[in-house]
Every structure is written in structure tokens, then in C-alpha cells.
Amino acid sequence: MGLGSWKRRGRRTLVAAALTTTIVAGTAGWASGHEQHPLTGPPPGVASWRADGMLGRALPDPEAVSPSHLAAFFRGLSATEQHELAVRHPSVVGNLDGAPIPLRYEANALALRAEKRRARRDARNTTLTPQARAAARALAERCSDLLAHDRRILAFDPRGRGQVAEVYGDLSAAGHVSVVVPGSDIDLGSFDRAKDEYGTPTGMAKSLYAAARGRTAVVAWVGYTTPVGLGPDAATGRLAQAGAPRLTRFAQGLTAAGAPKPTVFCHSYGSVVCGLAAARLPASDLVVFGSPGLRADSVSDLHTRARVWAAKDDSDWISKVPHVELLGLGHGADPTDPSFGARRVPAERAQGHTGYFAPGTDSLRAFTDIAIGASS
Structure with missing residues (x-):
């Protein structure tokens, strides 16, 4: 390939890279972009989960053990113990990969109800800005929607x-x-x-x-x-x-x-x-x-x-x-x-x-x- 061809190829690559910054893969298409901060790490509420001594031993750390180990942990519990963990830590159990699927549905229903109550309190809190109160009303309605019609919610994280x-x-x-x-x-x-x-x-x-x-x-x-x-x-x-x-x-x-x-x-x-x-x-x-x-x-x-x-x-x-x-x-x-x-x-x-x-x-x-x- 001659020098001219290499230059043309290089220009095309640079033009393509420039275009990539403005034409990108989004479902909305052509809106302006805003930098997002990715949500990473364990489920919400994990601190109280780690501190819980209900079973007389430490609960498995969601960040340290694999889903297969978590599945084995839950298989070793009685139905009553599983239910109690879901009630005590709904936001953890509902998002815990490896937990029994029906238990996650139960936990997320509890988490949604709790978040709905919290959002409704915020919506009535006159010390908050109008924007914050409007966002709280929208979140409460969102939780109501997800709780309706026996929807099967396998994960829920409002953060x-x-x-x-x-x-x-x-x-x-x-x-x-x-x-x-x-x-x-x-x-x-x-x-x-x-x-x-x-x-x-x-x-x-x-x-x-x-x-x-x-x-x-x-x-x-x-x-x-x-x-x-x-x-x-x-x-x-x-x-x-x-x-x-x-x-x-x-x-x-x-x-x-x-x-x-x-x-x-x-x-x-x-x-x-x-x-x-x-x-x-x-x-x-x-x-x-x-x-x-x-x-x-x-x-x-x-x-x-x-x-x-x-x-x-x-x-x-x-x-x-x-x-x-x-x-x-x-x-x-x-x-x-x-x-x-x-x-x-x-x-x-x-x-x-x-x-x-x-x-x-x-x-x-x-x-x-x-x-x-x-x-x-």
C-alpha cells in the first residue's frame, strides 16, 4: 500500500472516530448525552445483612461468594429461615443472584412497598424542593405500578x-x-x-x-x-x-x-x-x-x-x-x-x-x- 493510501485510510479512521462521538448506540437516538455514574457493588442494605447474626453465624457476603455458593446456602435453610431473611433484608435478598427465584419475588414486593412508603413521605415533606417532591411522587407511582397485577419482579434497586x-x-x-x-x-x-x-x-x-x-x-x-x-x-x-x-x-x-x-x-x-x-x-x-x-x-x-x-x-x-x-x-x-x-x-x-x-x-x-x- 502506498503512502497516499495509508494517509487516506488514516483520515477515514480519524473521521470515523470523530463521528462515533456524535452518532452512537442509543435507543432514543438523537438526544444530547450526559455522563452517567455506573452503579456497581453489592445490593442496597448489605451492611445490615453483614451484621446480622440471626442464624448464629455470619451470612455469606454477596461481594465475596459466587451465586452457586449463595444457592447452596439457601438450600441449607428451612422455608421459615428463608422467609425471615427476606423480611429482615428485602433489598438484599431481592437482588441476590443465586437466591431462590420465588423468594426474590417475595423480597422485592416487600422492598417495593417500603420504598413506596418512603417516597410518599418525601412527597409530603415541605422541607424538600419542589423538584425533589415531584421525583418522590413519581417514584411512589412507579412502585405502585410494579406492585400491581402480580408482576414478577426479580430485581429492584431504586438507587x-x-x-x-x-x-x-x-x-x-x-x-x-x-x-x-x-x-x-x-x-x-x-x-x-x-x-x-x-x-x-x-x-x-x-x-x-x-x-x-x-x-x-x-x-x-x-x-x-x-x-x-x-x-x-x-x-x-x-x-x-x-x-x-x-x-x-x-x-x-x-x-x-x-x-x-x-x-x-x-x-x-x-x-x-x-x-x-x-x-x-x-x-x-x-x-x-x-x-x-x-x-x-x-x-x-x-x-x-x-x-x-x-x-x-x-x-x-x-x-x-x-x-x-x-x-x-x-x-x-x-x-x-x-x-x-x-x-x-x-x-x-x-x-x-x-x-x-x-x-x-x-x-x-x-x-x-x-x-x-x-x-x-
Whole structure:
């Protein structure tokens, strides 16, 4: 290659990197970005859990033991002891990967009721600013929504922008399990918003559960701090690096509690999380769609035993994102490029960046087959 070609290639790479800072992988698309501080570490309330001597011995440290060890700990308890721990430490047990699934539902219902009471007190507190009181009212309404209609809440953490995981189907008895990992602009307040339904993890999960006719349980997982709008958060892997261990531990907790290895569906920036988690993620299949890249050049770079699938429709604006990674900006190769080595999912009938789970699309039909183990 001549010097002129190298210069042209270098200019294209620099231009691509510059574009990556302004055109990035978010579900909202073109909003202005704000730097987020990722939520990491153990569940809320862990200090009181560590200090509890109810059983006459130290409780296992959520930061120090694996989900499989936590599952073994709970198997050694009576039903009464399990229930008592959920009552005493609902915010810990409800988010404890490896704890029995029904116990987590019970604990999160308790945590939601407690948070609702606290938020209502704050909403009436005239010493707070009007903005703080309005936020408290919104949180109380959010908790009420999550407590309604026997919703199965597998995780709930109101800190920061809030995190949550909701289950569709019988996760304890399911022969197949799917986990939906969302992209940007998703949090406790927006994970089940009515607007742009199939761009939310709840909308995707509901659609897949209905299409599969209950043959897979589906988890809408919002367990990491997502980017907001456009900006450096969405153009870099910082939040994905913080989120990947959380996704890995969550999936390990499912299998430790007796669920099968999940099929993990990763949308937009969520695919960056999945790419960084892939090597340790106990998944049967990894399905990325509307992806800006997985921070890998090929499937082999993911070091995963899971089957890797990729989908992108022609109308998805993610196609405008340069598939480069330079100086920490960008997320690497296009996983739908044949050279990447992923199995291609048809998406001719999907529309835009958030239409892959819309009923009647070829992508949803293919996703359903993957989720129930009917694709080879």
C-alpha cells in the first residue's frame, strides 16, 4: 500500500472516530448525552445483612461468594429461615443472584412497598424542593405500578436512575429462558414505557413471550447503568465494562437457582455489554441486534461457547455508526458482516432501530425459534 493510501485510510479512521462521538448506540437516538455514574457493588442494605447474626453465624457476603455458593446456602435453610431473611433484608435478598427465584419475588414486593412508603413521605415533606417532591411522587407511582397485577419482579434497586428485572412466564419451571439486555436511555422509569413499545425491554420480553406461546420464560433485565442520549458514554465502553460483570453474575444466578442457560438478546449498546461479558456468560445463545459492535473483531474473539447471532435491518440508523475502535471510541466490527462469523438473523420486515420484536416481523419469528431451541 502506498503512502497516499495509508494517509487516506488514516483520515477515514480519524473521521470515523470523530463521528462515533456524535452518532452512537442509543435507543432514543438523537438526544444530547450526559455522563452517567455506573452503579456497581453489592445490593442496597448489605451492611445490615453483614451484621446480622440471626442464624448464629455470619451470612455469606454477596461481594465475596459466587451465586452457586449463595444457592447452596439457601438450600441449607428451612422455608421459615428463608422467609425471615427476606423480611429482615428485602433489598438484599431481592437482588441476590443465586437466591431462590420465588423468594426474590417475595423480597422485592416487600422492598417495593417500603420504598413506596418512603417516597410518599418525601412527597409530603415541605422541607424538600419542589423538584425533589415531584421525583418522590413519581417514584411512589412507579412502585405502585410494579406492585400491581402480580408482576414478577426479580430485581429492584431504586438507587441512581433505578434498576429492575421483570419476568414473564414461570422462570422456576421453564424449559427455556431468555434474557433481554437493553441499550441506552433505559432505567427504572422507562423500561416499560408505552412510547416506542418494542424499544423497551418489557415490550421486547412481552412480544417474545407471546410469540413463543409460553415455551420460554423471558426476563426484561435492566441491571446496569445505561448511557443517556448521545455522548461519550455511548461512544465508549466505560458503562459496558461496569455492566458486563453484573450481567454475568445475574445469568450465573439464574443457572445456580436451577434455570437453564439462557438465550441472551442484546439490543444496541446492550450488545457492547454482552460482548464484554461473553467469555464468562453462561448462555446457550447470544443474539445481538441493532448493534454498534461488540468490542471484538470476530466471534472467536468473544471466547464463548454460545452460538452467536446478529440482526440489522436496512432502515436501522445504527448503520450510520462507523464500525471502528480507536483510542477507546467506537465498538469495533459490525457483527452482521459475514467476516465477523455470526449467524445472520433475517430482519427485512423490521423497521428502524427498535422494530426487531414487532409482531409479524421475520426477526421476531427467528428470535422465537432461537429462544425455544428450534434453530440450528
